[in-house]
Amino acid sequence: MTTPITFDDVLQAQQRLSAHLTPTPLRRYPLLDTLVGHGIEVWVKHENHQPTQSFKIRNGLNSILALTPEQTAKGVIGASTGNHGQGVSYAAQLLGVPAAICVPIGNNPEKNAAIRAMGAELIEVGDRYDETILACQRICAERGMTLVHSTNNRDVMAGAGTMTLEMLEQQPALDAVLIALGGGSQAVGALTVAAEKKPSLRVYAIGSEGAPAQYESWRRGERLTGMPVNTMAEGIATGAAYEATFDTLKRGLAGFFQVSEASLYEGIRDLIRITHNLPEGAGAAGLAALRQHAAEFAGQRVAIVMCGGNLSDAALRQAIVG
Numbered sequence: 001m002t003t004p005i006t007f008d009d010v011l012q013a014q015q016r017l018s019a020h021l022t023p024t025p026l027r028r029y030p031l032l033d034t035l036v037g038h039g040i041e042v043w044v045k046h047e048n049h050q051p052t053q054s055f056k057i058r059n060g061l062n063s064i065l066a067l068t069p070e071q072t073a074k075g076v077i078g079a080s081t082g083n084h085g086q087g088v089s090y091a092a093q094l095l096g097v098p099a100a101i102c103v104p105i106g107n108n109p110e111k112n113a114a115i116r117a118m119g120a121e122l123i124e125v126g127d128r129y130d131e132t133i134l135a136c137q138r139i140c141a142e143r144g145m146t147l148v149h150s151t152n153n154r155d156v157m158a159g160a161g162t163m164t165l166e167m168l169e170q171q172p173a174l175d176a177v178l179i180a181l182g183g184g185s186q187a188v189g190a191l192t193v194a195a196e197k198k199p200s201l202r203v204y205a206i207g208s209e210g211a212p213a214q215y216e217s218w219r220r221g222e223r224l225t226g227m228p229v230n231t232m233a234e235g236i237a238t239g240a241a242y243e244a245t246f247d248t249l250k251r252g253l254a255g256f257f258q259v260s261e262a263s264l265y266e267g268i269r270d271l272i273r274i275t276h277n278l279p280e281g282a283g284a285a286g287l288a289a290l291r292q293h294a295a296e297f298a299g300q301r302v303a304i305v306m307c308g309g310n311l312s313d314a315a316l317r318q319a320i321v322g
Contacts, residue, residue, distance in 0.1 A: 004154060026171055028043050045167055056084045063076075064109045082111025103122050103125075105127055107318075157192075159295075177202075187205050190203045203253055206285040235308055268316075290302060
């Protein structure tokens with residue numbers, strides 16, 4: 001299967017990142033096995049243990065480490081609902097690179113505060129993420145900065161691929177991995193690594209029922225844009241499928257599950273109770289989907305990804321209240 005990145009791209013990203021990041025845990029919790037049932041071994045990849053509490057630091061850091069000296073001097077800009085912005089901001093601060101992050105108006109205030117605290121310029125523009133991206137591209141052209149797109153960027157996708165490479169090094173016997181799908185960098189990275197290291201590993205995507213663009217694009221086999229977005233899970237709150245990842249997802253995914261808002265909140269509660277870790281909405285999507293489709297994975301070793309832990313205070317209160 002052809003992907004927009006190569007396995008060598010992922011290996012190069014792993015080498016770059018190794019000087020700055022340590023592998024995150026892949027853990028098994030017997031109570032999760034019991035909760036899901038059907039003889040499934042549930043393995044949790046804790047990307048919430050990253051310095052920015054999200055896998056996105058892999059993407060941002062690898063992208064900035066790959067810049068030329070001229071690009072580094074002019075700085076970087078990106079559009080984000082928070083986690084990509086934090087990853088880029090952290091990397092920029094670490095490496096002394098100017099950075100600006102565009103976020104939608106009304107974005108998660110805790111994520112906004114974290115971006116500012118890392119020294120990046122925060123630009124609030126656009127009523128939804130897709131509008132924010134367009135504004136970001138305009139500002140990028142005006143300033144002559146390098147755009148670090150959250151998805152349509154080879155170094156971003158290669159950085160994300162290092163997560164699956166780690167998982168297979170930590171547990172080579174995995175049968176499947178369930179990945180929350182926003183733009184698709186995690187899933188494309190996983191498909192690239194699986195094709196080289198373990199072709200039998202099945203990669204599944206999870207989306208929110210309130211943001212069906214990626215699911216409907218995959219189901220119909222055509223890239224859709226401008227679709228509704230109504231979910232608390234910022235990491236999968238996209239109204240479009242993306243040019244760089246769509247074809248690979250269409251051909252490579254073993255399946256695509258949609259989950260409800262209620263199941264995301266339930267997943268947050270269960271992961272807090274069992275793992276004593278705090279997942280954000282997208283970080284609970286894997287468990288939500290696995291519980292709904294457990295019969296399809298009976299007797300298998302399945303990895304779910306706690307892709308981020310940046311849950312807003314409001315969403316945490318809602319999850320606890322139930």
